[in-house]
Amino acid sequence: MIADQDLLSECLAVILSNKFPAHEVVVRPSLAEVTEEELNDIKLVLLYRLPVEEIQAVVQRFHRGKNRAAMAMVVEGTEKLEGYFRRLAETRIIDGILPLNLRLDVFLAATDLLAKGGEHFPSALLQRLSNDPAADESDSLGSELVSVARTSNLALPSGDMAALTTREVQILDLLCEGTQNKIIADKLHLSENTVKVHIRNIYKKMHVRNRTEAASRFFNNDRAMQAGKRRN
Incomplete structure (x- = not known):
């Protein structure tokens, strides 16, 4: 800091x-x-x-x-x-x-x-x-x-990750760990239906159809950003 x-x-x-x-x-x-x-x-x-x-x-x-x-x-x-x-x-x-x-x-x-x-x-x-x-x-x-x-020849982000809310980021992180919806709901003190709504919003914003694609997009985005940093 x-x-x-x-x-x-x-x-x-x-x-x-x-x-x-x-x-x-x-x-x-x-x-x-x-x-x-x-x-x-x-x-x-x-x-x-x-x-x-x-x-x-x-x-x-x-x-x-x-x-x-x-x-x-x-x-x-x-x-x-x-x-x-x-x-x-x-x-x-x-x-x-x-x-x-x-x-x-x-x-x-x-x-x-x-x-x-x-x-x-x-x-x-x-x-x-x-x-x-x-x-x-x-x-x-x-x-x-x-x-x-x-x-500095900086590329702006695609917007997929930037569009997520903090709550959606939390849920995406848990999804990438393979956490079930019910456990996500318990961890974040939400109803399971609310978690499902957040997950649908995550899929829509990331242009994916399921948690496997979401995790792949998330990790590919992370690797791309790290590679970009190394090139800079």
Whole structure:
């Protein structure tokens, strides 16, 4: 995490460390404080309460560097995102937006997906962006970020994974593990009928007919993204 080191970021780091014991969670106040060894081994960068200039430095470092670590913004909420956050989400220069008003289990599931090379953008945010595509052209940071994306030859995602909600991502992850619908319902405290509705929506968004095809699409997408990162 590159973050304003307040109580919330410290607590979040502890939660992430407990949830993902196989990974080292490090909090730094700025990119300049990250060691070269850490830079070479980063899988996911979470950005929280940083000045605009610091966000820009991180984006440029990881898009132009040899290792393309996944990046996500931790924000208070998505209701009133400022212009440069909107541009980050619209252009997919970052890989996700993580609102702090998500339920903790959903937040952690989304973080896990990002660390595995996926994406997480709240469906409500994507809906608002699609309904209001006009961006503030006077936003100099936004313009620079678009330029970074273009000069880095970044391909935008197909949309299959980005279209999934956090709940659908949770269910897809369990589907890929071969978990039965009834057990998924028990784990997520849902009715079995609700799980079936979510699964139908997942199949529709991913353009697949069953869980085997969904798992194949999911893992192929993951491998493609990892290969893309290695090429970059």
